[in-house]
Amino acid sequence: MADPSSYRPKPGQIPDSPGVYKFRDEHGRVIYVGKAKSLRQRLANYFQDLAGLHPRTRTMVTTAASVEWTVVSTEVEALQLEYSWIKEFDPRFNVKYRDDKSYPYLAVTLGEEFPRVQVMRGAKKKGVRYFGPYAHAWAIRETVDLLLRVFPVRTCSAGVFKRSAQIGRPCLLGYIGKCSAPCVGRVSPEEHRELAEEFCDFMAGRTGAHLRRLERGMQEAAEEMEYERAARLRDDIGALRRAMEKSAVVLADATDADLIALAEDELEAAVQIFHVRGGRVRGQRGWVTDKVEAVTTGDLVEHALQQLYGEEQGDAVPKEVLVPALPEPVEPVAQWLTQRRGSQVSLRIPQRGDKKDLMATVERNAQQALALHKTRRASDLTTRSRALEEIAQALDLDTVPLRIECFDISHLQGEDVVASMVVFEDGLARKSEYRRFQIKGFAGQDDVRAMHEVIGRRFRRYLQEKQKSGEWTEEPTEEPTEGVDGSGAAGVADATGPTAVADPAVDSDIDATDPTDPTDRLTDEDGRPKRFAYPPQLVVVDGGAPQVAAARRAMDELGIDDVAVCGLAKRLEEVWLPGEDDPVVLPRSSEGLYLLQRVRDEAHRFAITYQRSKRGKRLKSSPLDAVPGLGESRRQALLKHFGSLKKLRAATVEEICQVPGVGRKTAETVAAALATAAPSAPAVNTATGEIIEDDGAPPAALSAERGQDR
Incomplete structure (x- = not known):
């Protein structure tokens, strides 16, 4: 806990003008952003007697280690800069509204050549016109279904649109009049865009003009005795009125x-x-x-x-x-x-x-x-606080572990060794800071050496970031990972095992090939994202005394003595501490034990998922994958019907035709593809990720997959 007087600016340093200010903690991370008409008066309020501050404000100023400010010309500029910095730094002490649920929007993609109407959730995108949000997605679809009769804008995906254009036939909506079928050229891009803009005008509330236009057209058609067209326009007017009735009138007609x-x-x-x-x-x-x-x-x-x-x-x-x-x-x-x-x-x-x-x-x-929110979260908030306090008490920690990092090693019989790091802050998962490690050079199931390697790499990065003040340079890929004996061997005390071979994904501590893996969100001296710059209060490893000793040894070698370490063994759910002969046994009903189990299980899940994805990339594909026109469902049907690729290869065209959904032309194509493929090529069951051998049985290494995954 910092003393605010230790970083309080000297009298006269703070200007008496509009501006935006930032409080940072001891690690340089921005924890609060505010604006003020007078920076001098506003900041003076934070440096008064702590007893007179609001409890949360008191927590903020004692967590902070420095304050800085930026002067602007007007209060409007201060408002804009405050919003930009809150979005950029995500300060933990600022008010952050959270949607109580994910709301669907009705979206029109005006940025495309042929705008599309669809349901969208999540962050808004450029070039898209949004309407809503709505309480339910089905309400949007009902409204769109009514409006497509009058405004036949395309609703199909890009794949369906492209496919219809290739075969020269529209989809079902094009045949029943609920799509103008721009995919086959029934309307020009300009005409289709005009339809989309009229759709947007109607959804924006400008309904009167469209209704009057349709009513005039209906009357003209009736006068000219074109009764079919008049009836169609009458039905269009009814559809628009039904769509309007779904929204209750609450204010005067022109009120926005x-x-x-x-x-x-x-x-x-x-x-x-x-x-x-x-x-x-x-x-x-x-x-x-x-x-x-x-x-x-x-x-x-x-x-x-x-x-x-x-x-x-x-x-x-x-x-x-x-x-x-x-x-x-x-x-x-x-x-x-x-x-x-x-x-x-x-x-x-x-x-x-x-x-x-x-x-x-x-x-x-x-x-x-x-x-409703309090009903859902009251017990959750109380439980998380009690869990963190129980952990601090059981492990004899000086402070409550607000940030917990858990590490797990995963491999399949010693191959594709990987590790995961998950982060929990305030008892909740912070998935944006999860990390994944590749570990090369380990043969066999040596979790202890792998754990030493991963913990050492994580905290070396922390020390490098701390020393370089946010300036990061990649480690040379040819430099071996430092082992416990300082020789570069990644092993135990005698270090007789192989060295860990570094690669770009290892050096970055992130598998760069995975598009779903988040970028680092820790901060440098300017408060911008940086790697591994924020240490935890507690490190949890998946394992018992050997893994805990390896983790503690890795941190001791780096001089890290202010981070606690514990391990959670799966068999009896015992908590192990470094240097202790006996574990700490928490009651089965303990909220602290339950939180540690959730952290451990999340690390295990994250590691297993990564390990399986790495393994899947090594598996060979089936010859059936190259058969044109043969989709996933029919591939699975063929393998299920014959039991193995060997039996499928020996089947005749007539026998293949007996599989539901497989016609003679497809059967001939399959038979020809298997006849030209190498006989030894194994098939892959894409539903389970297992290799199917020619005799129909999975190989032994994969048949025990569930029991061998670590």
């Missing part, structure tokens, strides 16, 4: 507004937003947040506005934003919203009438959301 309401207590706050377009509720969403600092309702509203409109431009920002309390001061926020929209935005508190009544409804939704 977002209503934001909050429900809060001393620890948490819930936010509910109703999106009203054309007087109808077009979407609803909710957020929850922990109040990690002393904030007012106006501050929460300001953070919500930043989250809601920080990435939006133009019409996505409505003309009117109704809130329960105004930020202080309100002028910079209103000016910022106006800049985002490109025209005047009214930010105010509703006082009377329909808008106040609707705000009361939104507030009731917020209260219910907070009550």
Whole structure:
């Protein structure tokens, strides 16, 4: 715990002007970002008597080790810079709203040559027009199904679109009139884009013009005695009206507004937003947040506005934003919203009438959301805190281990040796900081040496980052990993085993071939992402006393003496400490033991997944993979029907035709492909990842796979 007076700026150093400030911890990581109309007055509030601070503010200033600031010209610039830094650094003490669920949006991909209507979740993308969010995806699909009758925009995927263009036939929607079939040239790209823009106009609330146009067309068709066309237009009008009825009318017809309401207590706050377009509720969403600092309702509203409109431009920002309390001061926020929209935005508190009544409804939704959130998380928060305290007490730690790292080794009978590192912060998995290691040169099942290697590599990186102040250079790939005897051999004390051969993926401690593996998110001296710069309070290894001793020895060789180590043995779930002859036995009902088990099991799962993916890349593919027109389902059907590749190769065309879904032409192609393939080529059961030998049985090494995976 740091003393704020140790890093308090000297009198006169802080300017009396608008700006944004950052607090950093002892590792240089940004833990809080704030803005102020007067930096001098705002920062002075943090360096008063600790007893007078809000408990969470007190925790923040005692966790911090330094403070810095940036001067800007106006409060609007300060608001924009604060939002940018919060997004970049993700400070742990800032208010961070979390969606209470993943909301689906109706999206129109206007950035494509032929725009597509689809359901989307997650982060918004450029070139896509969004409507919603909606409570359920089925509600979007029902609405789209009604509107496609009038606006036949494509809804198919890129693969279906390309396939239809190749064969010259549209999909089913093209035949039944719910797609204009641009894939086969029924409409030009310009005509299809016009349909997509009309669809967007209707979803944005501009419905009257489309209805009037269709009504005029229906009357003209009736006057000209084109009754079939008139009936079709009549049905189109009915479809549009049914789509409109799905959204309740709550305000005047031309009202475009977002209503934001909050429900809060001393620890948490819930936010509910109703999106009203054309007087109808077009979407609803909710957020929850922990109040990690002393904030007012106006501050929460300001953070919500930043989250809601920080990435939006133009019409996505409505003309009117109704809130329960105004930020202080309100002028910079209103000016910022106006800049985002490109025209005047009214930010105010509703006082009377329909808008106040609707705000009361939104507030009731917020209260219910907070009550539900507390019901779900109350026991979870209490349990996590109790678990961390039990671990600290059982292991005799000075502080609660807020950051825990767990390591596990995985291999298959000594081959493809890999390791995993998972991170839990505040009792929750932090998957963005998971790491995977390749270990070369180990023959046999020597988990002890592998554990020593991995722990040494992880903490050498930490020391290098600490010494170089964030400037990283790759280690030479020809340099062997340093062993316990300092000779470069990765082994036990006598170091008679092979050396670990480094490769680029090993040196980066990440398998660069896996696109799902996250980039490092630890920070350097500027607060930007950097590798392994943040040490844990506790290291957990999967294993007993030998693995724990190897981990402790690796850290001792590097001079790491402020990180605790323990191991969790699977057989009896015993907790082993370095240098102890007897394990620590936690009660089976202990929340601390349950947390350690979850950490260990997550490390094991992550390591097993990586090890299997590495092994799968070495397996040869089946000759059936090269058969044109033979998909996964029919490949599996063939192998299941005949039992082995050998029997399939010996089958006649007539026998192959007996497999459901396989015609004569396909059977002839399969027989020809197997006749020209090498007889020794093994088949792969893609459902299980096992190699199927010619006699139909998996090889012995893989038949025991489940029992041998480490």
